[in-house]
Every structure is written in C-alpha cells, then in structure tokens.
Amino acid sequence: MADQASGTVVLTGATSGIGEPDDIARIVLFFASDDSRFVTGSEVAGDGGQVAGQADYQGLPQ
Secondary structure: OHHHHOOOOOOOOOOOOOOOHHHHHHHHHHHHOHHHOOOOOOOOOOOOOHHHHOOOOOOOOO
C-alpha cells in the first residue's frame, strides 16, 4: 500500500502547495520576536490550511 501511495499528494488546504521548513521557521521566528508580545496561550497550526479545510460545520447556519 505504501508503494502505491508514494508520490501522491492531495492538497486540500487553503494554500496550493506543500510546506517547506522555512514556512515553519517563520512561525517560530514570529513567536520568538517582540511582534508576538501581545499573543498569549495560542496554538498555531502551521499546516497550510489543512485543519481549516477539514472543519466540521454541521449545525451552523448557512
């Protein structure tokens, strides 16, 4: 199964590409900088929108 799936990527996030290590590094640099001084207790999903694309919106008004 792993051999069949290798090389296949399904992009379902908000971005149209695969993340690079530099993308995560920029998030880390932001939180290490003074620019994030007003941010407390936050969790950031550095996944290019994967989590947002899989949100369950059942029961919400449309």
